[in-house]
Amino acid sequence: MTELRTLLTKGLRPGVYRWPSDTTTDQVRRAATEAGWGFVLLDTSELHDKSGFLDLCATAFDLPRWFGRNWDALADSLSDRSTGEPEIVLWAGLHHLLEHDHDTVDVALQIFTEDVTASGQLRVLIQEHPDAETPDLLSSQPVL
Template sequence: MSDDLAGRLTVPLDLDGVTDKAGLMDAVARTLALPDWFGRNWDALLDSLSDPSVWPEEAANRGLLLVVTGWRAYADDRPEEWRVAREVLTEAADRTGPLTVALALE
């Protein structure tokens, strides 16, 4: 593990069984315990992932390593949605130094 990831809170985002955008948004909201006002759209996802104040408290203090698992079926079934999801995850990580997103190879 590189030094810049040391100490971050590692949170698995399990997308097993996710079949559409709504399911993805629900999985992220549940995993990160996002506030009720989370809008469940691409812009809201980007804003939430880019804002450590809405992450779990421990992650807001230490940084967050979000490890995405179970994503291949969703990516295969909804390639355009998955492309947008990857773009959002990438942009959020680029915007927010304490956020790293990793796709688990399965």
């Protein structure tokens, strides 16, 4: 986990990054906390659709009750976050959701890469399974 801690300390740029699955959630959480960053876990390994994803985001990001549970509201809510500290988002289970609802994954990644990184707060780590192929929609993202 020293690699992540070093990257955070040196100022990891906002964006979406592939991250190896052999790193546990607790290790990522600990590295983020030790570097003074916030930590958010998005575990979509049990989700099947957009509604479930938006509900998960509302809870994980502690969005306000008025959050409209649509894509525009998610983009606005995340880009307006003013927690005062950069945050690491660990997205586990992307491939499971991708199997059930490719469009939801595509739009979520678009929000994370375009709208949210403009705010400079979020760095999203996509936790990959070693035996899973990374979908094409990630091919243009930075690789750590």
